Amino acid sequence: MGSTRGALVVVGSGPGIGSHVARTFSSHGFTRIILLSRDPSRLEEDAKFIRSETPSADISTLAIDLSKTSEIASALAQVDKALNDTPIEVVLFNAARVGPSTLVSWPMEELELDLRIKVTGCYAVAQWAIPKLLAVKNTHKPAFLCTSGSIYKDPIPEVFSLSVCKAGQHNLVHSIHKKYKEEGVYCGLVVVGGVVGDDRPQCNAENIANKTWALYEERSDLEVEILDG
Template sequence: MTNTRGALVVVGSGPGIGSHVARTFSTHAFERIILLSRDPSRLDKDAEFIRAKTPSADISTLPIDLSKTSDIPSALAQVDKALGDTPLEAVLFNAARVGPSTLVEWPIEELETDIRIKVTGCYAVAQWAIPKLLAVKDTHKPAFLCTSGSIYKDPIPEVFSLAACKAAQHNLVHSMHKKYKEEGVYCGLVAVGGVVADENPQCNAENIANKTWDLYEKRNDLEVEIVDP
């Protein structure tokens, strides 16, 4: 096992969990950080946020729109170029479209978009990432991590679309956990049971990032659940 960390790819970067997890991993000597988001205007700010803590961080930023399934392979090909010779060691899948969805009134097309982003997108990234992670299992600590929420098991009707997609996503990553843990790749979930806000004692981005690092390092369980009292 080498002391040199490889690359972290964050799919769904942003001012909350994504950039904070990337910053935390950068402080633990990850050689390269690659940030992906459907909002390109956010990416430079996220990179600056990480460099403020880790000036030496090697950061690449790339746009990706998981709602356009046919465009995902070309986006991931750009990630391959950004990786260069750096081995992929960890992936954080944090992509989501968060907002209200009214039961029965929510258009089918919108539900399908959510599924493409959160479920199909997660599966597409896993298809790309797992072979790379398996390839470094003897020299690194490969992991595929996914942010989730307590609504996968306790849905809120007002955001049923998000809840339904998180349930499917949880099932997918759970299957990956069962299959790949014995093969040397850890797959786990960070279940956030509340709104992410700086003022919350547990559900704040800094604490979530630290819990994500602990999950990555210890890799004892399928998931860590983070909730406020």
């Protein structure tokens, strides 16, 4: 196993889980980090947050809108360019659109948009990432990680669109896990069973980030579930 970490790529950075996971991984030697978000205005704040833990971190920020499937390939090509010769070691897929959705009256187009971001987008990133992760299996600890929620198995009607997407996403990542675990790439799910907030005893971003690191290090189970109460 190589002594030098590869890059961490966070798809769906933000002030919650995404930036906290990146900061935690940076404290464990991941100093080459690529942050992607559809909201480029907050990416620099995320980078500053990570550097507060690891001042030497080499961080690139790029905009990506997973709802525009025709633009995903070109956005990921920009990641390749930014990485230069640094191999990817870990990808965290954390992209989501969170909000209420009312059954029957929720427009079909909105459900399709959510599916493009959370399921089709996850698949597109996996298509791009898995070959790169396989290529470093003998020198690094490659992993494809995805944040999820307990609603994949216990849906909430008031956020049915998110529930449907998390179920599809869980199925997809489970399939990737079955296919590639024996080939040397670990795939795992971080299942958050509640609303993320600083005041939550377990479902706070820092604890979720620590659990994500433990899941990555242990590499034994498909998922870790984080619950309050």
